[in-house]
Amino acid sequence: MNTIFFYIGSYFIGNFLTAHFLVKFIRKKGDIHTQGSGNPGARNIGRLYGKKAFVITFLGDALKGSLVILIGKILNLSEIELLFGLTLTVIGHIKPIIFHLKGGKGVSTFIGGIITFEPLLALLIIIVFIIIYPMSKSFTIAGLASFCMIPVAVSYLYKSMDLLFVLSTLIVIIILAHSENLFKKMGHT
Template structure:
């Protein structure tokens, strides 16, 4: 029963859209109706500047970190922590309190993963730099660097369950971007 409420709380926490809050505070507008219509940090930065990007990114990252930290306090395994993070990211991507229109879940994913294993900071940065040299864009290398975290579970945790759940989480985030498969195969000279 406690586990059910943990997952429900994780989803509801994901519904807190910092991009929406920042856009209301800075411009009294709904970020989901502006720019790319995405409630994430990248759109916030494009529309309202660097401070909006920073506050949105860290706000959304803290959601993921908080859910993982709470699960750890409750004594849950890494697999359950990842499921909690999956629900938090699902709440961010498809928030019931915001008519199912949210962000892409990347910031929350990063915050949660780093809380699970701080070494993911270096894995994400190193993988991003490597893939950026190949693709010369931000979106695909960013997603591939997060995918590197999933593979890392096979070595850091030696857990197929953690790897499988992390891969499901990653697949959800990739699907939220609506990027054709060919973009992962072809080198791109600019971003989508």
């Protein structure tokens, strides 16, 4: 029963869009969905309101992923249950029912959760990003490429094909959330 509540709670934690509440705080009547790219994520709010807003939004959204993993650990859930909860949190961020399924891309939430799940993965993300970014000149492509290495690393560290499957599914969800941006970038090359 705890696991079901954990999964439902994970999705609704994902629905908390930091950018939405930050814009309401800054502008009183503002709606991030009608500003800039319309994406309620750290990059859009950073372009509109500066570095401080970027950092607050990134950390707020990352905290959601961390919180879900920490709650799952307190409940003594298995690794597979933790990662399924993180998947639901990312889906809740990308398709929040509270905001008519108009959410962000899920990157900050994923980063916060996956690093809380396994802190060593921070190093992997940074190294792959540093290698790929000079070639691609794209934060999106370098970031997604670094994420693609995570399922392999986790399945190796935990000796689990189940974790490989759940994480691969999660990465595909994040890539699909970025598909429009990726097609635009490929069209420019």
